[in-house]
Amino acid sequence: MSAERLTLFEYLNEYNPVRYEAVDADNTVVDSMTAPELREQSLRLAAALREVAEPGDRVVIPPLSGLDFERAFFACVAAGMIAVPLPKMPSVASNKLRRVESILADCDARVIVSPPDEVALVAERTGVRALDPAVARQPAGDDGPGPAEPVARDPHDIVLLQYTSGSTGDPKGVEISQANLVINQREMGSRCDVTASTDIVAWLPSYHDMGLCSMVIQPVVTGARVVKIHTTDFIRRPLLWLEAISGRGEVWSAAPDFAYRTCLQALERAESFDADLSGWRTAGNASEPVRESTMVAFEKAMAPYGFRSTAFRPGYGLAESTVCVAVNAPVQARTVLSVDLAQLAQGVVVPVEPASGRAPLVGCGRPIDDSDVVILALDDAVVLGEDRVGELAVAGRSNARGYWKKPEVSEATFGTRIDGRSYLRTGDIAFLHDGEVFICDRLKDLIIAGGENYFPSDLEADVTARVAELDGTTVAVFQDAGGDVVFAFEAASSASAGDLEALIKSVVRAAAQTYPGRLRGVALRRGLIPKTTSGKVQRTRCRDLLATGSITPLHTWPERG
Template sequence: MTAEKKTLYDYLTEDNTVRYEAIDSENTVVDELTSQTLREQSLRLAAALRKVAQPGDRVIIPPLEGLDFERAFFATIGAGMIAVPLPKMPQVASNKLRRVESVLGDCDAKVIISSDEEASLVMEKTGIVNVDPALARADDAEEPMEPVERDPDEIVLLQYTSGSTGDPKGVEISQANLIINQQEMGARCEVKPTTDIVCWLPSYHDMGLCSMVILPLLTGARVVKIPTGDFIRRPLLWLEAMSGREDVWSAAPDFAYRNCLQALQRASSFSVDLSGWRFAGNASEPVRESTMRNFEKAMAPFGFPSTAFHPGYGLAESTVCVSVNPPDTGRTVLYCDPEKLAQGSVVEVDPSSDKAPIVGCGRPIPDSDVVIMDPDKDVILGENQVGELCVAGRSNARGYWKKPELSQQTFGTRVNGRSYLRTGDIAFIREGEIFICSRKKDLIIFGGENYFPSDVEGDVSERVPELSRAVIAAFQESNGDVIVAFESPADVEEEEELERLCREVIRAASRSYPGKLHAVALRRGLIPRTTSGKVQRSRCRDMLADGSITPSCMWPERK
């Protein structure tokens, strides 16, 4: 049976080796599963699901304790239903409830798998049936049912993504998408049965779900799962969980590495052995060369290999992974003329020229045909030309749930007989490697040329020491002015100090952008981000415009 004809349950075998392991904040194992036990328990829970819903129904799965998410995910597939991972249910009075309700309405969910009291209150309000995940392993649990037979190309997962520029959309992902994408990523990253996948990413994040659930199933590796909240409270737990392991694969967004650096500075004592961290993936948000350089320097005394960092690129619309380089290949860093980039071409300059670096995100995995197209035409551009990154291949989802027009716009471009996904990311390819510049909708236009907000943000991060790890968002207003919003440090509150920071931000940003600039200081946590941590520039612009967020300082002030 070929990989694309298999289902995920074909990989849940009689193997009694522990493949899934959950730890707590003390690095103690609190839950574990073999493939055989996961199969049996998930099919017990599937039987409970079939009592309240039918094949094809949508099932909400929020973050759950231990390995209950894994049990719930496979139970949903075994019952013939569609999994809809979501963040922790907000309080009934929370503003975040509106987004949850919009997702629930969009997918017309019938069931939630949760034991959380708050989730029960929310579901009571919406009328959705609640199933307790404990039914998977209760003494009086249902007898395991046989998994429902289904075509591997049928939808098993709705991956809701708000993206960095738009409203939440449910990406329709099949078992074939998951299997092909994660097998190819696992092969590229050389993930093997001897590998430990150490992960803290939330289960509703596409990279988190695939890393914690699908990748270990297909490669035979063991996953070591850290509660997301424990990592947020104590980032060094992530490094401690890897300590002393001989073959570690772990990936996270750029901010996670910065959080570890901050935590290390605060730590009175810290000792780990990171020599086995063979593959440190960096993806899901803009990759900063400064972050990786600083992390390598700080972690070198703990054995962190200089070849471990591997930036990658992916998106939910192509399951998760599009490109990444294999282990032991150093990352590529380019220094480019920003004026030439604005004109659509790539011209390298000397690294000593003080230009902002652009980090390569690896070569496409084998099944992904990646090209650069004219953002406004169905025309493929050549190497070293800047345009919209487009992907063809079996990892591509088939569309967005109940959004046929948007699906056609995003997934329906046909060139040379192939269907391409338009990612909305502006990029270029050099010697087969992908380099991301910006989001198409975030482009800043001045004098008929394109400028990239990531360049502006990168200059501010690099050249204003107090903001080296701050959240920064650069965007253009309707009058053409560009705003650089930043979250100011907690210890900077005086108006004079905030104005000084604003002036430094303008000075740094003017290196990348020649037009009119305003700097806006905001309190921490005010710049909106997606569930995966990406800055939502257009939403930040709109919230400033309608007064939803109030600046602590703006310079120069509006006249």
């Protein structure tokens, strides 16, 4: 692939059938544009950027109304600047404000593309200048900078800083180039059979790697139409997502596991609901642990509306490899694997017959063509064979260059050399089975007891499957400083002490069927188990908050002696 084919603006031409549409909470189109319109409008905004910043400068883009995020992102590309997508800017002093200030200082941001009144506090405290995205939508001939040709830059230069949503520590901005974005999304589009006849329906946050790629990059490199729902509209009314899919002939739409569960809960509360989901050909499931129970329940509930039992397509990815590492083609059914957990704790995968009350592992697909995935031993760079558990590592042109201004961390993460090739160590414990990726857990969350490895996600899934009261509840398993494994879960604060103790005892007894060591159950008020901005449970932070007394349990059993 030539360098010219790796630049995003090459795709914004009159021959590209892509169409971007944004819908409101009533599923009415409120903003739209074609590739030539996006080109012209983003170039106009790029000219305004160049009046206040220089090529290579960092430009913060929070979520914006309509399609202004898309205009702002391509304006950064055209201006030769580096886009930094972030969540909504806080308007009051808070922990969120401190994190934003930390990121803006880390990347030395120059501009925030946002209506100035929406970022007044952040601009005042950081000195970063606000630029109204409305400049892009000014009709030709109005006052203000006119379109200019894009700044010529090497497609391998950084165009995006994707800040990871870690729980603690310094923020880390993943350095992603135009070449990374184009290669990764062309590979994913080819694997998932996304074409100009596909409708991509998306509500994911623009500051999340899967949201940015599915709503901004995937459409332009495949020619597909994107139908964008604002994330807050999905949160307020989850069934809007399904309504936006309804009646379309060929749909690709992806979301984390929790989104499908949220739709099921909304369907139970709905007085009425009607949709035609027969055109939803690919339902991606990624970004957090994939649960077979969720997919089975969703298939059953949505079958009357035409949802196909073959639609679910679990996948695996991470920002450090742009977004997509593995996913299966539409013709391949998902793989569900039951394994011997005692053998798994010793690092060996032994398939067994499915057991009642035991949550199976779900395959996350085969690596896309440009990504080479291997499993490494946890303590060195020795490559393990299939059905051996270790750390997942990936090589390929989707891999980012490193972390912004963090050479030592970058070398540790991206610098493993195997047969002369650089591999990214993902920090995910996984194995390959028949060439497919299976994720066990995060390396940092690994529980070690008696020299064996246990995975929090296995405990969480198994106990949730055995204790019906935990269905749909946020849970977190971790090992505390004393060596106990703690099963924390959220419960209604109105529950009686007796009911809570009975539930905790059921939880601990269920966990003891999988984990042989000391166990403790902790009930917390709803909303107290911390999550990342993308909805992933932060087990380590939950452990730390409990240890410092920053969160108070409703009930604990057994009490520590």
